[in-house]
Amino acid sequence: MKEISFKNDVLPLKDKLFRLALRITLNREEAEDIVQDTLMKLWNQRDEWSAIQNMETYSMTICRNLSLDAIEKKERQNISLDETAHDRPDTSRTQDEELMKQQQLNTVMHIIGQLPEKQRTIMQLRDIEGKSYQEIADIMSINVSDVKVNLFRARQKVVGSINKES
Amino acid sequence: MNYQYIEQLLDRFWNCETTLEEEQILRSFFSQADVPSHLKQYTAFFAYEATLKDEKLGEDFDKRILAMTEEEQAVEAKTVKLATRIAPFFKAAAVVAVVLTIGNIAERALRDNSVSDTTVGVTDTYIKKEDITAKIKIIDHTRSEAMAKTDSLKSQTPTISQENLIIE
Numbered sequence: 001m002k003e004i005s006f007k008n009d010v011l012p013l014k015d016k017l018f019r020l021a022l023r024i025t026l027n028r029e030e031a032e033d034i035v036q037d038t039l040m041k042l043w044n045q046r047d048e049w050s051a052i053q054n055m056e057t058y059s060m061t062i063c064r065n066l067s068l069d070a071i072e073k074k075e076r077q078n079i080s081l082d083e084t085a086h087d088r089p090d091t092s093r094t095q096d097e098e099l100m101k102q103q104q105l106n107t108v109m110h111i112i113g114q115l116p117e118k119q120r121t122i123m124q125l126r127d128i129e130g131k132s133y134q135e136i137a138d139i140m141s142i143n144v145s146d147v148k149v150n151l152f153r154a155r156q157k158v159v160g161s162i163n164k165e166s
Numbered sequence: 167m168n169y170q171y172i173e174q175l176l177d178r179f180w181n182c183e184t185t186l187e188e189e190q191i192l193r194s195f196f197s198q199a200d201v202p203s204h205l206k207q208y209t210a211f212f213a214y215e216a217t218l219k220d221e222k223l224g225e226d227f228d229k230r231i232l233a234m235t236e237e238e239q240a241v242e243a244k245t246v247k248l249a250t251r252i253a254p255f256f257k258a259a260a261v262v263a264v265v266l267t268i269g270n271i272a273e274r275a276l277r278d279n280s281v282s283d284t285t286v287g288v289t290d291t292y293i294k295k296e297d298i299t300a301k302i303k304i305i306d307h308t309r310s311e312a313m314a315k316t317d318s319l320k321s322q323t324p325t326i327s328q329e330n331l332i333i334e
Contacts, residue, residue: 018223104213
């Protein structure tokens with residue numbers, strides 16, 4: 001069996017994990033902490049790596065669960081996710097075209113930000129990470145039809161909002 | 167230019183009927199500069215998703231994580247060293263234990279053997295004594311029988327010899 005190396009096989013997953021955590025928590029610092037926790041958790045389980053069938057799926061499941069724990073904790077502290085979602089640096093340019101583009105991006109960002117976490121995560125895994133329905137189902141511990149239904153709802157909401165805006 | 171294929175792909179995309187490859191075609195189509203005006207409203211969506219793909223952790227993150235894991239590894243290496251240092255003593259102890267066990271077993275086995283030998287000897291001699299008396303009895307009996315036979319033979323012999331003499 002192929003031996004798993006932390007530096008070569010686990011650490012390179014960091015950006016995927018970061019994007020997933022970011023999509024769920026909508027906060028960069030928090031997402032970074034979650035990736036760190038995920039990697040350390042994996043590191044501490046290194047004796048059991050040979051039993052893990054798919055390291056990427058496994059690490060993403062851990063990352064998602066930690067992210068969900070984090071937003072749950074935040075919700076209990078009554079901090080709105082929307083507040084943190086939009087505190088990105090304003091990179092608007094002076095040119096009209098750029099400004100319009102940025103506005104459109106912000107609109108889409110807002111639409112996606114309004115989606116329930118489940119739909120947002122599925123969309124992230126499908127559209128950004130290019131995962132198959134089965135892989136998404138494995139990561140999120142749900143069945144494939146549940147993945148499809150949620151992705152369908154997410155995309156319908158997005159296209160509905162886009163068509164309404166324009 | 168005919169955008170029927172893209173329009174059809176797009177419809178199927180929103181209905182989640184596209185494959186990953188087809189979704190990639192859409193993404194590259196919307197990433198190009200001249201998207202027709204009737205499809206322009208969707209550009210922002212694909213562009214937004216493209217920006218999400220670029221989200222990455224800083225370089226120092228790797229260093230921090232590796233430092234954390236190496237720290238633990240160093241501690242672990244120390245314990246391994248300690249174990250390897252102790253290992254020869256364990257080996258020696260194991261050898262001594264094996265030798266002692268074998269010696270003990272052998273000694274016990276030898277002792278057991280000699281004890282059973284003497285008991286066999288005792289019974290042997292005991293049986294022999296009985297045998298001897300029985301045999302002596304048998305010998306006595308056969309001797310007396312033989313004596314009787316010789317006695318009867320003695321009384322018969324002269325006649326036979328006389329007859330033999332006559333024939334000669």
